[in-house]
Structures are given as C-alpha cells and as structure tokens.
Amino acid sequence: MTSTAKPPLRIALIGQPNCGKSTLFNHLVGYKANTSNLPGTTVEYLRSEAWVAGRRLEMIDLPGTYSLVPCDEAEVQTRNFLISEPIDAVLNVVDASLLSRSLELTLQMLELNVPVVLCLNMMDEARRKGIHIDVDALSARLGIPVVPTVAVRGTGVHEAVSQTIRIATSDHAPAPIPYSADIEAAIAFVASQIETDNDRLFAIKLLEGDVFFRDRIHRSLPGLDQTIAAAQDGIKQARGRPADQVFSAERHAQAMDVFESAATVGAPIQTFRDHVDRVLMHRTFGLVALAAILYGLFFFVFKIGSAIEAPIYGLFDQLVTWLGSALPSDGLAFAAFRGLLQGIGGGLGIVLPFLVPFLFGLAILEDVGYLPRAGYLADGLMHRIGLHGKSVIPFILGYGCSVPAVMATRILENKRDRFITAMLAIMVPCVARTTVIYGLVGYFIGPHLAFLLYVINLFVIALSGKVLTKLMPGVTPGLILEIPSYKVPSLRVIGAKMWMRVREFLRHAMPILVIGSIVMSLLEHFDVSRFLNAIVLPITWPLGLPMVLGVPLIFGIFRKELTLVMLFAALGTMEVATILSSGQMFVFALFTLFYIPCIATIAVLRREFGTMRTASVIVATTGIALVVGLIARGIWALV
Numbered sequence: 001m002t003s004t005a006k007p008p009l010r011i012a013l014i015g016q017p018n019c020g021k022s023t024l025f026n027h028l029v030g031y032k033a034n035t036s037n038l039p040g041t042t043v044e045y046l047r048s049e050a051w052v053a054g055r056r057l058e059m060i061d062l063p064g065t066y067s068l069v070p071c072d073e074a075e076v077q078t079r080n081f082l083i084s085e086p087i088d089a090v091l092n093v094v095d096a097s098l099l100s101r102s103l104e105l106t107l108q109m110l111e112l113n114v115p116v117v118l119c120l121n122m123m124d125e126a127r128r129k130g131i132h133i134d135v136d137a138l139s140a141r142l143g144i145p146v147v148p149t150v151a152v153r154g155t156g157v158h159e160a161v162s163q164t165i166r167i168a169t170s171d172h173a174p175a176p177i178p179y180s181a182d183i184e185a186a187i188a189f190v191a192s193q194i195e196t197d198n199d200r201l202f203a204i205k206l207l208e209g210d211v212f213f214r215d216r217i218h219r220s221l222p223g224l225d226q227t228i229a230a231a232q233d234g235i236k237q238a239r240g241r242p243a244d245q246v247f248s249a250e251r252h253a254q255a256m257d258v259f260e261s262a263a264t265v266g267a268p269i270q271t272f273r274d275h276v277d278r279v280l281m282h283r284t285f286g287l288v289a290l291a292a293i294l295y296g297l298f299f300f301v302f303k304i305g306s307a308i309e310a311p312i313y314g315l316f317d318q319l320v321t322w323l324g325s326a327l328p329s330d331g332l333a334f335a336a337f338r339g340l341l342q343g344i345g346g347g348l349g350i351v352l353p354f355l356v357p358f359l360f361g362l363a364i365l366e367d368v369g370y371l372p373r374a375g376y377l378a379d380g381l382m383h384r385i386g387l388h389g390k391s392v393i394p395f396i397l398g399y400g401c402s403v404p405a406v407m408a409t410r411i412l413e414n415k416r417d418r419f420i421t422a423m424l425a426i427m428v429p430c431v432a433r434t435t436v437i438y439g440l441v442g443y444f445i446g447p448h449l450a451f452l453l454y455v456i457n458l459f460v461i462a463l464s465g466k467v468l469t470k471l472m473p474g475v476t477p478g479l480i481l482e483i484p485s486y487k488v489p490s491l492r493v494i495g496a497k498m499w500m501r502v503r504e505f506l507r508h509a510m511p512i513l514v515i516g517s518i519v520m521s522l523l524e525h526f527d528v529s530r531f532l533n534a535i536v537l538p539i540t541w542p543l544g545l546p547m548v549l550g551v552p553l554i555f556g557i558f559r560k561e562l563t564l565v566m567l568f569a570a571l572g573t574m575e576v577a578t579i580l581s582s583g584q585m586f587v588f589a590l591f592t593l594f595y596i597p598c599i600a601t602i603a604v605l606r607r608e609f610g611t612m613r614t615a616s617v618i619v620a621t622t623g624i625a626l627v628v629g630l631i632a633r634g635i636w637a638l639v
Contacts (some may be wrong), residue, residue, distance in 0.1 A: 015093035017064030089168035145599035230285035305354035316345025346565030365615025385465035398428030432560035
C-alpha cells in the first residue's frame, strides 16, 4: 500500500532585520529561533515543520535582509537560498511602522516568480506613529494578499500563514510592478538573450552587475558579457549614472508611490516611551543609565544565585559525606560516585542558580528593546578602537554565548572587521564564564569585586581592539542601527527563551559536567591528575595558583562552567576560602575570562575564519589572559 501523504509546503519567511519574522516563526513551530528585539540576530536560516489549517509546512526562517543586492554574508545566504532552493511561497514580513522603506524588498520579492503574501507586522506600532494603512488598497496595488499582524501577541499570525497556504496551493505568482519604459526595454533586451527559469529576474540582476548571477549564467552563455555591457552603457548614457544606481532609485520611487497610494501619515501619539528615550539615548545620561541597568542586573543575579547556591550544593556535600561512610573512602567505587555527585551538584547547585536569573534578566533587556540602545551608546567606543559600529551586535550576543556572537560577525561587510570583532567578542563573558564570576568571586569575595571583573574585561577588550586595529588598519564606516520600539515582554516568550537555553545546558553541558567530574575524581584516585597539573604549571605557577588548579583549566576548554565545578572537585571542598586566598580566586576567575575559548567556539571560529586564524586567536587570548592575570596578581600583592 503506497503512502498518499502530501509533501510539506515549503514557505520561506523573508524580511528586513528586526521586522518580527523570527517571532512569527516561533509562534508557529514552537520556540526554536533566538528572537531578540535587536537587529541582525538571525545569521543562519532555520527550518522546522508545523501544521496549519490541516497542511504540513516546512517553515524556513531566513536571515534578515534589506535587499536582494546583498551587503554582507548573512544577506548573501538569504539571496542564494531564494534563488537556488525550491520554495512554494514567500511570506514577506515587514515592519508596518517602516512600510515605505520595507516595500523595496517586497518589490524584489515580486520578481521571484513565486507566490507572495505580505505580512504587515507591528501594526500597533504603526498606529502609534500615526500611520494608517488601507490593507485592501495595498493588496490591490501589489496584486498579492496582505495580512495585518502583531506577532508578539500572536494576532493575525495564523491568518497570514493560512493565506500563504492558499496562494501556494493555487500556484499563482504575482506580476512584478514595471519599471520606467526605457528600463523595461533594457530588461527585455537582456532577457531575450538568456534562457533560465526566470529570465526577467536574471536580466535585472545582470544589469545591476550582480556577480553571483553573472557567474551562474556565464557557464552557459560566455558571450553574454558584451550584451550586458551595451545595455548598461545605454542606461548610463540615458540616466547619467550607473545601472545599479538607477534600479535602486526606481525601486525607491516605486515603493514611495505604493506607500502613498495605500497609507496616510498623521501626527504620532506621544507616549511615556518617548520621554524615556530622551534619557536612555542621551549621550551623557544614557551612559549613566546603562551603567545603572547593568549594575542592577548584576546584583539581581547575584542575590538570587547566592541565596540558592549554598543550600543546594550543601545537600550534595552531605550526600558525599554519607557516601564516604557507606563505601571505603580509598576505593574506586567511592571515587566514581563522588565524582558523579559533585558533577550533578555543580550543575544544579552552582551553575543553574546563577544561569537562570541571568537568562531571565538578559531576556527582559532583549525583548523590551534596550539592547539596541545600549549598542547605539557603545557605537562611539567601537569607532575609538577602530571598529565598525555594527560590531556592537556580536558583542551584545557574546554575553549570551560566544558561538552566535562569532556567527553574527557575518553582518559586517569585510573580513578584517569580522575577524577582529570575533576575536574580541569571544572575550566577552558568556553565561558560562558568568557563573565563574558569580559562583567564585561574587560568592566568596564579594559582589563589588565580581562587578570589577566586568569593568576590567571591557577595558582589556577595548585595549586589545585598539592594538588589533593598529596591526590590521582599515576604514571604519559609520553605524546605521535600527532602534526598535519598546515592547512589553511576553512572559510566555521569555519563559520559552529561558527554557530553550536551560534545556541546551541540561542536554549538552550537564553531561559534560558530570562526566568531567567523574573523570576528575578518577584521575585523582589513580594519581594521574598531578601529571596533567604539571603540564599547566607554566601558567598556574607564575599566576600564584595552586598546582591542582591545572586540571580545572584544562577541562574548562570543553565547557567554561567546568572550571568552577572542577575547582571544587580539585580542592575537595566547596569551602574554597579555606584553601585559596581572595587574590588567588580573583586571578583565577580573571584568567578564566580570557584564555582559550571553549571547543564549540573554536569549531565555529575554524569554520568561519580557517585553521591558521583560529590558532592565532587561541594563542592571543591565552597570552592576554596570562598578562592580565600577572598584572592582577602584582596589584593584589601591593594592595
């Protein structure tokens, strides 16, 4: 008996950065995309299946792009997917409050020769700005279905997808809006010389000088270059500027014409949020507010984490004590079970108590829309150290995890800026290293010295960036960063976001913590750990650290949380202050902030930049960590 199940409809979600595309995706497929009220967070496309209106769908969330004329690698990925992969329909998500600008991408979607639905997202924000959109008039003007939505609330999301299913199954491709007569003549002339699935689109992109399309068509029609050059020269002579600029100007004029035919703009509604921005975006008061917000987040996490850590880990300490009375303390079984209990206790009693409130606070700042404002305030710093202002975005993501921070460097236009930004972003304390700061320095020395680690970290990153940009000089263009509206965070979305990250920790990090703890205990049982500690002695000895801390640093390369869990295991007690001085704890945590990134980060660095540059990052960050640690040890001795 043969299966009659229909294959899933492939629907591509396309839109400009921060239009709410990933939020809509998550409403349909469950929380799988890392959505933030922050431009440029989707740097790889996501696929997932969903059932809507009785149809199985394969939803594809593509990186945000402003145009099919890409300016960075993330936009290249989106363009290549749309051209190379079979799709049944496009759901074009736009920010309704920025409709005139967003329509330029929509007009390019009409050239794809696939069904398109326009999703007018953030309609509430459009109304707040005084923009009133006639949905029916816009639909008639574009010749495609138009559906208003507010994705953060789920309003209109299923209707937008249902319309996409309807038009995908009808196989009705929209007619593109024509350019001026002379431009259409040039398009027709080039299109008549080629034979592809979409002659018109290829002709337009060839006239714009798109290398990707030229390379694709050059294999089959190597003599086409003269025809394209002649058509481009004709446009330049008639219009007085290159063909690519003419196409861009034409699309801009078309978008404005469509917008004016379907929308009216009235007086914006002044709200409390506008008054708040006058303070938070101020060049002086904004920096004070940024410091206060980060300090408040720090103390929020510290107070909650420190209140939870002691009783949970104390329980596991009692279990280890009980185990010692039940099994011979010098036996292999005791060593293995002790490592098991210490690993589980480390994850549940040390990492999670600080990880969960940190993720909650970070999610609030993301979803409210504060992080882009923090990025705007930090733009001046980026330029002072010689980097593009867009480097702010990978830095912000680095506080969550170094892996997406490295991947987010794709939004930068040149390789020099990408590499320098990636190297600096991996020195930002991710959530794993944050647990070391809170669980060691914050808990045993005090919250103010723990906060000082963040200050030192920013200073070292800025100084390293200044040195790197001097060694690798280049032009640093200005930052154009879209500042989104403030949004009331959804507790459901925040909870889902936290659970996704906690689940990732439980699934990937927790087994490593437990296995690493067992291995550590067995190494001590068989007296092998002293050989590993000896390997790291060139680092631990000059830093004034006990030799037994070498193994925790080795394990920290696998997961940074392991440095803290293994530290307790190596010392044989959670009462670290009875063995290590305050200065030793501070130096150990400071070295952990900067030295070799974790294996997952190394893997993505190698994929993005190659083996040699990844090796240089490993050597450089470890060298920086050692220098900073030695300076800290010297200052602590003087104080």
